[in-house]
Amino acid sequence: MAWNLLVGQSGGPTAVINASLAGVYESAKALGASHVYGMQYGIEGLLEGRLVDLDAQLGDKMAIELLKRTPSSFLGSCRRKLPDPAVNEQPYKQLFALFRQYEIGAVLYTGGNDSMDTIAKLAAYGAAQNSEIRFLGVPKTIDNDLVGTDHTPGYGSAAKYIATILKEVICDASVYDIRSVTVAEIMGRHTGWLAAAASLSAGSDCEGPDIVLLPESVFDTDMFLQRVAELAARRHNVIIAASEGVKDRDGTFLCDLVSTAGQLDAFGHKAVLSGTSRYLADLIRVRLGCKTRAIEFSTLQRCASHLASRTDITEADQVGGAAAEAAFRGETGKMCGIRRISDLPYRTETELVDVAAVANREKAVPLEWITPDGMHLNAAFERYARPLIQAELTPIYINGTPQHIHLKTE
């Protein structure tokens, strides 16, 4: 069996998904892979036959260093899910023909729970065909919602960005001698891991957010306004970090309460507003008469490689490398997760878990890490998350901005 390895990236970008690619590439080459191929735009591009030989791209050490410092997906990504092969076998036939053509011995796919579903299906189909190809998943998502791993590569860097930026926003919010409420909107439609990271801005030099709202806790307007009013009575600047996925008792997203108000854009179309922070800022302004401002941390949360966590980069590299090594050992149908050995000193190891047990599932913030009023995190969350944002990998600045590397295509 020829040892060519095929690697793809899938789902939303992170600051460190390319560090996992670096780990896969370097381990595969060290273990003797003849070629390492990359899928362009994940399984979707692969179905169009879009493969690139990574030896031509990542052959020197400087390329690897730049890759670890480049956000988003070097290979391009997709959100395509494979069908049930019992219903539609065609894409599987096409993919396995490609695997034969390129003499692929192992396929590694980096992504979240949808991507693990792809690996689970390919592994099951391969097994049914008596294929010797190994299929392994490499976890990745800023959302940190994967089961089967203590945390996901990508989360630590997003968390470090959120905590750092919020500290700076808090400095900014206190500049004038006036009362105001700042609402920062943080990504995470279904789970509150990212919003929870706002609490990491607290330290000896910063009190951090006064309120953190997560999708895991039901939003109660009256309790919320009462808490804001209490805070506003005793301090100049009230800081609220809110997940975009905060929901009311009926399960309605607050941002949908905004857009169902029938707003139109300047062209008469229904306005598309990602509005949790705006909703909350308006609520506070109208009901409490406070000066408010809404800030969206937006897409920068997933692409700020200049502020990546070195712990996260290292672990992303490790799970990529360990997945490649597992493929060489003959493992298949597994995801390479992270197991925590201890919080302090922080130590982890990689471990293989059944990818089918990871696919399509979602891990929420444990309710016991949320304060009883549902509006903040407790010390258990900090113990879990603080190690993940430690240390930095200095960007390579050229001409004043961090240098990146991009796929060379003809």
Add this chain to the structure above:
Amino acid sequence: MAWNLLVGQSGGPTAVINASLAGVYESAKALGASHVYGMQYGIEGLLEGRLVDLDAQLGDKMAIELLKRTPSSFLGSCRRKLPDPAVNEQPYKQLFALFRQYEIGAVLYTGGNDSMDTIAKLAAYGAAQNSEIRFLGVPKTIDNDLVGTDHTPGYGSAAKYIATILKEVICDASVYDIRSVTVAEIMGRHTGWLAAAASLSAGSDCEGPDIVLLPESVFDTDMFLQRVAELAARRHNVIIAASEGVKDRDGTFLCDLVSTAGQLDAFGHKAVLSGTSRYLADLIRVRLGCKTRAIEFSTLQRCASHLASRTDITEADQVGGAAAEAAFRGETGKMCGIRRISDLPYRTETELVDVAAVANREKAVPLEWITPDGMHLNAAFERYARPLIQAELTPIYINGTPQHIHLKTE
């Protein structure tokens, strides 16, 4: 005359206004000032008698290092302008009484053109009273719109942030194999210096924005859409950087075209949308049928000290120190600006200019630095701006986030 020095910060925050405070403090102490006092919340706080003795705050070198890495205004700020003393002399009497009480020999004020108006008025009033107190201005604004200085401290760091973040957003925008147009909205209501800095994201690893829209050029909808359509026809991702101050031929801000569309918030009030990017994204989506996304860089542009330009920090420190030194030499009614000696190698020196000639004026991006179609910058802008974003000052990370210093008040 006792050599106590009083220093204040005014106007909007920047990433390096505190580096100027460090420069003022260290030079004043080195030159023999008995005390250096800080105004809390600028002239507004001073009128309430809010002074702090900075020796208790900045007495050790670690405090100075942290100060240079802390965004926003360490002393707090205000937007108060002093009245014409011929109309209302009362605040002047109050301030000069305070100066006598604290044996102040010099007053230094860091800010933009409104703050220079304050210094000009205090200097004129003092001269009319035969006061020996010296009044000096220290320039500061991310907007870079001050006359009398090659550029303003604060601009280089905002420009570095904008260029870096835009590079990362461009990586993020290219992740899927679909056509899309990204519109990034950048601060600057009256001048386009900050939006122009988006062009600095271009380099060997990044093409930079395809279009840069500034308030200095009239926005023409048809020409703009034609250009976007041309770009979208030949590339997957079109990137547009737009100043929040872009105006149409009638001088109407594009963001006002959004809010005059009669939108209401979820509570039935007129919606407040800072909407230049949203307006443009909607325009492109509706008229060209492209997938679009709008991103606001928002307040982070002025407070991202973790990504400050070392050149900017150094110059902010220098103008602060040189202003203190000028006060000791007996200068008054001056602002300490930056004069450029050469672009390459980049060299500057500080120089004193008449503060009255700076007050209340505004410097726009020269039209000859804008391409003839009004939608990009040329090499002359890069020659001017590129040196300002060079080099970094590593944050002092503690527990995963950059450490700051805050005013200790009882």
